[in-house]
Every structure is written in structure tokens, then in C-alpha cells.
Amino acid sequence: MKKWIIVSIAVLVALIVLSVLMFHLKQNETTYNSPIATLQVTPQFLELNQTNKLFNVSVDVKDVVDLYGFEFKLSYDTGVLDALNITEGPFLKSGGPTFKAKMEINETTGTIYVAITLYETKIGITGSGTLVTITFNATSLGESRLNLYDTILGNSKGDPIKHEVIDGKVEVIPETYNVVVLLAFLIVSYLSVLSYTKSFRLLKG
Amino acid sequence: MRKINAAVMLLMALSLASASVAAENQITSLVFFGLVNSYGEQYAWGWLHGCSKIGEWAKVTAIFHPEQSMPGSPLTPGLNESYSFYLVRLTPNKTAIAELNYSDGIITYDFYTEGLWDIYNVTFTYFEDNCTKEILTVSENVTGKFYIFDGWTMFEIQIEGMDPITGNIVGYIICNVALPEGEEEGVADVNLDGSVNVLDLIKVGRACGTAPGLIGYSLQLDVNQDLEVNVLDLIAVATNLGMELEINL
Numbered sequence: 001m002k003k004w005i006i007v008s009i010a011v012l013v014a015l016i017v018l019s020v021l022m023f024h025l026k027q028n029e030t031t032y033n034s035p036i037a038t039l040q041v042t043p044q045f046l047e048l049n050q051t052n053k054l055f056n057v058s059v060d061v062k063d064v065v066d067l068y069g070f071e072f073k074l075s076y077d078t079g080v081l082d083a084l085n086i087t088e089g090p091f092l093k094s095g096g097p098t099f100k101a102k103m104e105i106n107e108t109t110g111t112i113y114v115a116i117t118l119y120e121t122k123i124g125i126t127g128s129g130t131l132v133t134i135t136f137n138a139t140s141l142g143e144s145r146l147n148l149y150d151t152i153l154g155n156s157k158g159d160p161i162k163h164e165v166i167d168g169k170v171e172v173i174p175e176t177y178n179v180v181v182l183l184a185f186l187i188v189s190y191l192s193v194l195s196y197t198k199s200f201r202l203l204k205g
Numbered sequence: 206m207r208k209i210n211a212a213v214m215l216l217m218a219l220s221l222a223s224a225s226v227a228a229e230n231q232i233t234s235l236v237f238f239g240l241v242n243s244y245g246e247q248y249a250w251g252w253l254h255g256c257s258k259i260g261e262w263a264k265v266t267a268i269f270h271p272e273q274s275m276p277g278s279p280l281t282p283g284l285n286e287s288y289s290f291y292l293v294r295l296t297p298n299k300t301a302i303a304e305l306n307y308s309d310g311i312i313t314y315d316f317y318t319e320g321l322w323d324i325y326n327v328t329f330t331y332f333e334d335n336c337t338k339e340i341l342t343v344s345e346n347v348t349g350k351f352y353i354f355d356g357w358t359m360f361e362i363q364i365e366g367m368d369p370i371t372g373n374i375v376g377y378i379i380c381n382v383a384l385p386e387g388e389e390e391g392v393a394d395v396n397l398d399g400s401v402n403v404l405d406l407i408k409v410g411r412a413c414g415t416a417p418g419l420i421g422y423s424l425q426l427d428v429n430q431d432l433e434v435n436v437l438d439l440i441a442v443a444t445n446l447g448m449e450l451e452i453n454l
Contacts, residue, residue: 118410
């Protein structure tokens with residue numbers, strides 16, 4: 001009888017400990033899932049099949065609250081890409097006049113430096129949108145990471161906004177590459193169908 | 206063995222020499238902001254901004270409106286209303302002393318400077334969208350001193366012929382960066398976090414369109430010290446973006 005009581009108490013204690021643990025885990029999960037602003041290169045992956053082709057990537061912000069100004073640097077491989085132009089996106093300037101403190105391209109180091117802030121307005125912008133659009137020229141075959149660093153998002157109090165950063169990548173592949181891949185696929189498919197038909201006939205015969 | 210000893214001695218001598226050269230080249234700069242809260246026996250409302258290359262020069266500016274009924278109560282100017290401010294300034298070329306931990310034999314000040322001050326009277330008239338300012342020189346090259354005391358919390362300006370101007374230090378930074386020496390050039394690191402970045406731009410951007418007397422104005426944000434915060438101050442910060450002030454506390 002005593003044994004049963006001890007076992008019951010042990011089970012009860014175990015259940016309580018388990019439920020407390022579950023509660024904490026759930027809480028942590030909730031914190032982890034709470035939305036955090038993201039600064040990202042869009043698209044995150046871009047494949048180009050020819051050189052000397054102009055293309056745009058944008059630097060976007062997602063789920064930001066009270067954004068008043070931002071600053072970032074973006075590095076790229078000058079052996080693959082040339083940065084040609086930076087234009088301000090619509091997101092921040094929807095909140096009022098903006099001051100473009102930096103819109104710099106350094107083609108020697110492969111660095112883009114952008115810093116823009118609102119001014120003469122009291123509150124920042126909340127939501128998601130495009131901060132800047134950058135025009136590149138794919139000059140050579142290869143791949144280049146579009147690496148965001150030294151990123152700052154600031155709110156209307158001048159305090160930094162916590163955020164995650166997602167980089168981008170561009171691959172410039174030969175124009176014939178896709179044709180070769182397609183041809184190889186077709187040949188392999190044809191051969192597979194051929195062998196399947198042969199074996200089917202053999203089985204039937 | 207003797208050779209080794211000689212080599213060690215030589216190395217030590219070289220490292221000592223290089224250390225002393227580095228110490229000589231070391232710049233110690235100070236930047237501080239504060240709020241004026243009294244002028245003699247009267248309450249006052251105003252701002253303080255200063256910076257110094259320790260041992261060489263100091264630049265101190267205070268602008269305040271005396272005769273406030275409450276300490277720290279902001280002005281609330283009505284339309285077409287005028288307020289007059291005292292503007293007192295110590296410029297680098299008129300500095301005699303600028304020292305940290307300076308002792309006059311009785312008290313040790315956290316920072317002390319003295320020199321020849323210029324005094325102005327600035328009258329602002331406020332309109333719906335803007336304000337105008339009129340600056341009159343009261344006197345120039347008047348002997349005076351400024352000091353920070355009480356563990357970097359209080360300051361006092363004593364200028365001959367004026368009541369003492371006192372207040373609180375709001376923020377300060379001691380760093381190893383050469384500061385702009387021009388009379389009306391402020392420091393772009395307006396939030397005193399040791400680096401000039403978009404957060405400083407934001408602080409200035411929010412205060413754009415303000416002047417002494419209007420909510421949001423501060424000498425700290427009026428980077429070029431022209432008594433109004435506008436796009437010129439944003440440019441002053443923008444031109445220093447990326448600057449790091451190596452903090453040396």
C-alpha cells in the first residue's frame with residue numbers, strides 16, 4: 001500500500017515538473033516566434049545566363065516598427081558585377097521628407113554605402129517595403145554574394161531597432177549552359193524510355 | 206651573454222621611446238552637453254555645448270533665457286511673440302587653459318577652462334511656420350571661466366560682469382579623436398555613443414525646423430551652432446558618417 005502511495009506521489013511530482021518545463025518551453029517558443037524586423041536583399045538568389053546584362057536588386061525591410069532612418073553597407077564581387085546606380089525606394093519616403101546622407105558606390109572595393117533618414121516629422125514608418133533599389137551590370141561569369149553588413153535601423157527616438165539580415169547571391173552562368181543541360185536531360189530521358197521499352201518487349205516476348 | 210643583455214636593453218629602450226612618442230601623439234578630446242537651469246539667483250532655461258582638445262583649446266557655448274518661473278520649464282511662445290536669450294561663447298583661439306582634473310588649490314574640477322568670452326543677446330520672434338532671430342553683440346573678450354564639477358554632473362560659467370550661469374551636465378565623452386576646431390563647428394556624434402551613424406542623423410532629423418524656444422531644440426543637435434536645426438546640421442552629420450570616436454574614459 002505504502003509503495004503505491006510513494007509511486008503516486010512520484011508520478012504527481014514528475015507530472016508537475018513536466019508541465020512546468022512545458023510551460024517554459026512554450027514561453028520561449030512564443031518569444032522566439034515574435035516578429036522581428038528583417039533587412040534583406042531581394043531576390044535572395046538570382047541566376048543570369050548572359051554577361052553585360054543590367055539587373056536590379058532591392059534592399060527591403062520587413063515587419064519594422066517606427067523606422068525613422070537606416071544605414072547599411074553592401075559588398076559585392078567587382079570581378080563579376082559593376083554597381084551602376086542606387087535609387088531610394090518608396091517605403092521610407094512615404095513617411096515624409098527624407099535626407100539621403102549617403103548613396104555611395106565604391107567600385108574599387110566593391111562596397112555600397114547607404115544612409116537615409118526622415119526629417120521634420122515626428123514618427124517613423126511601420127510595415128514592410130523597399131528601402132533602395134540597386135542597378136548592377138553582370139560583367140563576367142561567376143558568382144557574387146550581396147553581403148549586407150554594418151546595418152542599422154533606427155526608430156524615431158534615435159534608438160537602434162533589432163533586426164535580422166538576409167544576404168543575396170547572384171550567379172552569372174554561360175548562355176549555352178542551359179541549352180547543354182536541357183540537351184543532356186533530353187538524351188538521358190530518351191535513353192531511359194528506350195531501355196524501358198526494350199525490357200518491356202523482352203518480358204512480353 | 207653580454208650581447209644578449211645589450212640586445213634586451215636596446216629593445217627596452219626602443220619600446221620606451223616609441224611609447225613616449227605615442228603618448229605625445231595621443232589626442233585627448235572632450236565633448237559635453239548640458240542644460241542651463243539658473244542665472245544668478247534666477248531660474249533659467251537653456252542649453253550648453255562644449256568640446257575641448259585637452260591642454261590646447263576649448264569651445265563652450267551656452268544659450269539661455271533667464272526669468273523662468275520654474276526650473277527647467279520650457280518656453281511656450283505664442284504667435285508673433287518674442288523671447289530674448291543670452292548667448293555666451295568661448296572660442297578655441299581665445300582659450301587660456303583647458304584641463305581635465307584641474308585644481309585651483311582648493312577644489313579639483315573635472316574639467317576647467319578659462320579665456321576671453323563673447324556675449325550676445327539673441328531675440329527670436331516666432332511665427333506659425335518659422336522664426337526670425339536678431340543677434341546683438343553685448344560685449345567681446347570678457348574674462349571668464351567654465352568648469353565641470355561634482356563627478357561630471359554640474360557646471361558653472363563665471364564671466365566678469367554677469368551672474369554665474371549654472372546647470373547640469375547631460376552627457377560627456379572623452380575620446381582620442383581630433384575635434385573640429387572651427388568656431389561654429391559642433392560634434393557630429395550627437396548621441397555621444399562613440400560613432401557617427403544614422404542614429405545621429407535621426408536625432409538631428411527629428412529636431413529639424415526647431416530653434417531655441419521651440420520644443421525639440423537643443424544645442425547638441427544644432428551641430429553647426431547657428432541657433433536653428435535644419436538641413437545644414439544633417440549635412441554636418443552626414444559628412445562625418447562612419448567616424449569612430451575611440452572612447453577613453
